[in-house]
Amino acid sequence: MVLRSCWKSRHKNSSGPAPCWTRPRLAALLWLCVTQFVCGSGAEGETNNVIQKDAEFDVTYNDTVTSENQTIYAFNHTVSRNKTEGVRVFVDVLSQGFESPILFVVRQKQAVVSFQVPLILRGLYQRKYPYSHVGRTLCQPPTRAASETQYFFVDVSTLSSLGTNYQLRVSRVESFTLQTDKKFSFTASPSQPQYFKYVFPDGxxxxIVKVNSEMTFPCSVMSIQDIQCPVYDLDNNVAFIGMYQTMTKKGAITVQRKDFPSNSFYVVVVVKTEDEACGGPLRFYPLRPDELIDAGNRSKFIDVIVTPAINSEVYVMGMLFCLGIFLSFYLLTLLMTCLENKRMKKREVFQIAADMSPAETGNPATSKTQASPYEYGSFADNGSTLSSEAITDSATSTDNNYGYVEQSLDSVGRSRQESLSSVEEDDYDTLDDITSDKNIVRTKKFLCVSDLSRKDKRILSKKYQIYFWNIATIAVFYALPVVQLVITYQTVVNVTGNQDICFYNFLCAHPLGALSAFNNILSNLGYVLLGLLFLLIVLKRDIVHNRALVRNDLNALECGIPKHFGLYYAMGTALMMEGLLSACYHVCPNYTNFQFDTSFMYMIAGLCMLKLYQKRHPDINASAYTAYACLAGVIFFSVLGVVFGKGNTVFWIIFSVIHILSTMLLSTQLYYMGRWRLDAGILRRIVYVIYTDCIRQCSGPMYIDRMVLLVMGNIVNWSLAAYGLIERPNDFASYLLAIAICNLLLYFAFYIIMKLRSGERIQCLALVCILFTAVVWGFALYFFFQGLSTWQKTPAESREHNRDCILLSFFDDHDIWHFLSSIAMFGSFLVLLTMDDDLDTVQRDKILAF
Structure with missing residues (x-):
């Protein structure tokens, strides 16, 4: 009964000849009749008229809709399996009434799309933006037939009793399918999003889908979605499925065929209603919750291009290139080691021949220095004391000042070591101050290494080995949670599709498996391999030195800088951990895990400074516990600076005060060689020293060289503190690292200058390492400052700095920074290891401490 009356009503209100009622049209009529039956026909005495019109593409329909009538536009088009055409619906509402909007419902095969006009889109703080011009693209259901005619209907209705004028136009999108390596341009807005289809070609x-625009704002969103209906193409639902990222001028997403079973996908571009997500200005807050804000003109002209990514051959070439670079250092080191061993064997043969020739000629003077162990034993049995001077004269009697003293008893070696590691009683008077001899020794105007290497070598070796074991323990406890966290980050990115979580260089981010940017991870291999190589070099030197000590080699016992390898082992371990943690950071670089990449940089800088100071001051160098506690404080401030330092005046004042006070305390420690104490009377003693030395006597500093270093160091650090307080740089982690590097370079330059001033020389190997390292550091810093991405800005702003790969189509500028910086750090470690090799045959009481 209801269907019969509905049929009669529909036939009565239809104009023109009776239509040919096909099955789709009958279905549509049935849908309307059921709707009227369920929803009623409006108020009592009112009739809701349903008008159906046969509509055509590219024709503009100007109509009026009220609550008393509902209009249906029927469209049909032919869909081909081998050709995809988009269909786009444009609607303009000519009236300004927002109380009762017009509802448009598009019914098509396997999908229903509905929207109201004016379209209300919400922004931050639920602010409302109305749009009277709406354009939507209809999704294309797949068809199995070679050619098929599909129908869709556009229903127009409203609850407003007043007539509302509107315009409706449905058009075909001829260029709906994107072509490989062919740029396509279009315009989008918040109410008129755009999306296009891409099909993977064979092979x-x-x-890589690249989206570019000359306009920074308005902010937009780029999304990759599977071929399905509906397509989420509005600001409030574009993040529901697929992969997406915000963009201003640049956007890029790498898409793999394996993620799309249909071998095709949609490229969706949506313009956001507000710009806050892209770092734009925050608009005013509405006075009333229901207030509508004029959005203005937010159209954006955009280019999209799809280019093939690299193939598996490029991956293999990139990995072989990376391994080849760093394994070549192993081969070079092996070659140099073989040459050095060959040279040492020739030297030993020459030494033996030089020692045997006087004996063959019967020279009694020289034969006396070739005494057997039994002769030395007889001296000991008779109670004779073998002085260090006699042993030294005996050892230096050869032409090249290099020889071995073969002892069967350890007592002779111990007496020699004790005589050099303590001060003779003749050097002191009979006063009680002999019990505090270290205070007296360290106040000498010119100190030698022997004055500051008086402690037992075994105790010092254990003290410095703690550096290695502590950093190994820190590495284990630090790395395990980091690995777990970055795996979680990568999983979240893969599951949610949110490309704004990680700050990659999207134009050169090559995925492998679950990793989004494998090339950025691979390039950190150099830190690990070169750190391991440095540990092997240090181990070889440690073994050679221990063998020399076993055979009581004079040069190992009494000459050169005291050999303590604990800090070297710690430096090599820190370099390896820097590579591991940098790789973890680049799994998903962002604001919350930046410290993974910087923590061991601070440790490397601190360990290098400690090693430089330890060379000439082995007895008074900081313990491992104190050093790591200070480095932990630096990392703590690094985290606070990134989290709270941006624009926070109070934080910068506190940090600058702590920075300056730390510099002053360290200066005092270096100037007085640790012979001062921090207590309540420190200020009184400072004032007294200033009064007696500077005002009353006008005398200059006692240790001029140290004073010059410390004055320059304070000037540099105070300047850096002032710069931070005034400029307040956004990248606090890099600022803190710059402070550490500046102090390291300043002390290294001071060490080299003082070494040359003291009449020492730099051997060829160390000089080559210095020059090579300086050049590599220069190139490395150039690539570092290219700044391909930065988490100090929004993800969209970070992508503005993205650039294409520059090496083998696989590595970008930051990857080259990883290569060069790892080589430069390795070279810097070699400089510290070899720069004092010229002193291996010089007595320690002739090596100045500075």
């Missing part, structure tokens, strides 16, 4: 498994 291409991975592509």
């Amino acid at each position: 291409v498994d991975t592509v």
Whole structure:
């Protein structure tokens, strides 16, 4: 009964000849009749008229809709399996009434799309933006037939009793399918999003979808979605499925065929209603919750291009290139080691021949220095004391000042070591101050290494080995949670599709498996391999030195800088951990895990400074516990600076005060060689020293060289503190690292200058390492400051700095920074290891401490 009356009503209100009622049209009529039956026909005495019109593409329909009538536009088009055409619906509402909007419902095969006009889109703080011009693209259901005619209907209705004028136009999108390596341009806005289809060509498994625009704002969103209905193409639902990222001028997403079973996908571009997500200005807050804000003109002209990504051959070439670079250092080191061993064997043969020739000629003077162990034993049995001077004269009697003293008893070696590691009683008077001899020794105007290497070598070796074991323990406890966290980050990115979580260089981010940017991870291999190589070099030197000590080699016992390898082992371990943690950071670089990449940089800088100071001051160098506690404080301030330092005046004042006070305390420690104490009377003693030395006597500093270093160091650090307080740089982690590097370079330059001033020389190997390292550091810093991405800005702003790969189509500028910086750090470690090799045959009481 209801269907019969509905049929009669529909036939009565239809104009023109009776239509040919096909099955789709009957279904549509049935849908309307059921709707009227369920929803009623409006108020009593009112009739809701349903008008159906046969509509055509590219024709503009100007109509009026009220609550008393409902209009249906029927469209049909032919869909081909081999050709995809988009269909786009444009609607303009000519009236300004927002109380009762017009509802448009598009019914098509396997999908229903509905929207109201004016379209109300919400922004931050639920602010409302109305749009009277709406354009939507209809999704294309797949068809199995070679050619098929599909129908869709556009229903127009409203609850407003007043007539509302509107315009409706449905058009075909001829260029709906994107072509490989062919740029396509279009315009989008918040109410008129755009999306297009891309089909993987044969032989291409991975592509990069690049979206560019000359306009920074308005902010937009780029999304990759599977071929399905509906397509989420509005600001409030674009993040529901697929992969997406915000963009201003640049956007890029790498898409793999394996993620899309249909071998095709949609590229969706949506313009956001507000710009806050892209770092734009925050608009005013509405006075009333229901207030509508004029959005203005937010159209954006955009270019999109799809290019094939690299193939597996490029991956293999990139990995072989990376391994080849760093394994070549192993081969070079092996070659140099073989040459050095060959040279040492020739030297030993020459030494033996030089020692045997006087004996063959019967020279009694020289034969006396070739005494057997039994002769030395007889001296000991008779109670004779073998002085260090006699042993030294005996050892230096050869032409090249290099020889071995063969002892069967350890007592002779111990007496020699004790005589050099303590001060003779003749050097002191009979006063009680002999019990505090270290205070007296360290106040000498010119100190030698022997004055500051008086402690037992075994105790010092254990003290410095703690550096290695502590950093190994820190590495284990630090790395395990980091690995777990970055795996979680990568999983979240893969599951949610949110490309704004990680700050990659999206134009050169090559995925492998679950990793989004494998090339950025691979390039950190150099830190690990070169750190391991440095540990092997240090181990070789340690073994050679221990063998020399076993055979009581005079040069190992009494000459050169005291050999303590604990800090070297710690430096090599820190370099390896820097590579591991940098790789973890680049799994998903962002604001919350920046410290993974910087923590061991601070440790490397601190350990290098400690090693430089330890060379000439082995007895008074900081313990491992104190050093790591200070480095932990630096990392703590690094985290606070990134979290709270941006624009926070109070934080910068506190940090600057702590920075300056720390510099002053360290200066005092270096100037007085640790012979001062921090207590309540420190200020009184400072004032007294200033009064007696500077005002009353006008005398200059006692240790001029140290004073010059410390004055320059304070000037540099105070300047850096003032710069931070005034400029307040956004990248606090890099600022803190710059402070550490500046102090390290300043002390290294002071060490080299003082070494040359003291009449010492730099051997060829160390000089080559210095020059090579300086050049590599220069190139490395150039690539570092290219700044391909930065988490100090929004993800969209970070992508503005993205650039294409520059090396083998696989590595970008930051990867080259990883290569060069790892080589430069390795070279810097070699400089510290070899720069004092010229002193291996010089007595320690002739080596100045500075």
